[in-house]
Amino acid sequence: MRIKESILNFILKKILNSNLTYTELLNYSKSNNKKEHKNIKKEINLFSENELYKNGSIYATGEMNLLEKNGEWKYYFKxxxxxxxxxxxxxxxxxxxEYYESGELFKKHFISDLKEKITETYYITGEIFSIRVLPEYFKTDTDNYFEYIFYINGNLKEKKRVIGNKLxxxxxxxxxxxxxLKKTFYLKDGEIDGNETVFYENGNTYKTIDYLKNVKQGFEKTFFENGQLAEVSIFSKNELVHTLAKFNEKGEKIG
Structure with missing residues (x-):
């Protein structure tokens, strides 16, 4: 929880320029919802209403304001x-x-009147799976967002920004x-640009590659797992131009 709150507070303050904290956002919960389940029967009692499945079990229950649904409504599986x-x-x-059909919390949506939306998704066992933050309010959460994905043990798995389904x-x-394991920079059109770094599982660098709009352009360096430089090459338009040098694990030049 401390890791999650610190990440969200950083996003709200530094990226979204908000004076709100994560705790304050818990007071707001809004998002778009698609209409579903046709042929639902209704039981109206003054200012309350129950919508039923054909088998008689409750589909939805809540309050009415004249002929409109008003306030918090709960919807149920069969x-x-x-x-x-x-x-x-x-x-x-x-x-x-939103909930799993077995009853566990699946998603929780938070939104402030500043239109900064946060969606949390959970593993069925209750651990946090992802935190998605929208810098602006969109009709769907697939257009523009920051996302942090976690392993079930709570450690961070991925950190990314997505616009139009592209990194x-x-x-x-x-x-x-x-x-x-990997660090990359992407342009607005989803193309890799600049330096991409891939790491060994011990944390040491495995390879660094220079890109220019998704094309290998510049140096590519490969390293041994002990950190020693293994090979340096030059690429142009994805084509190998020349291998400048090769080394063994002791650092001795062999080519």
């Missing part, structure tokens, strides 16, 4: 377990929570024990 919680506000639907900016991939 087995009786809660499926989701939606906030209905003046004709708009905001998704607050943008810095991308990092970690091993389950926290060792950094």
């Amino acid at each position: 087995n009786g377990n809660i499926q989701k919680i939606i906030i209905h506000d003046k004709g708009k639907d905001f998704l607050k929570e 943008v900016g810095s991308y990092e991939l970690y091993r389950e024990d926290g060792i950094l």
Whole structure:
């Protein structure tokens, strides 16, 4: 929890320029919701309503404001377990929570009136799986977001920025024990640019590659697992131009 809160507070302050903290965001829960389940029967009792499956079990229950759903509504699977919680506000639907059919929390959505949205996804065993942060409010959460994905032990697995389903900016991939395995930078169109670094599982650098808009352009350096430089080559437009030098694990030049 401390790791998650520190990451979110950093994002809110440094990236989103918000004065809100993660704790303050817990007071807000809104998101778009798609209409579903046709042919649902309804039981109306003054200002409350129950929507039923054909078998008579409850599909949804909540309050009404005239003929509109109002406030928090709970929706259920046919087995009786809660499926989701939606906030209905003046004709708009905001998704607050989603659950696995077996009853465990699957997703939790947070949104402030500053339109900064956070979505948390959980493993079925309860551990945090991912934290997705939207710098602006979009109709879906697949357009523009920062995302942190975690192993079940709580350690960070991936750190990335996505725009239009493409990686943008810095991308990092970690091993389950926290060792950094890969670090890459992407342009807005999803092309690798600059230096890509790949690591051995002991943390030492395995290879560094220079890219220019997804094309190998410049140096490629390969290292032994002990950290010793193994080979230096020059590439142009993805083609090997020349191998400058080769070394053995002792650092002796062999080519």
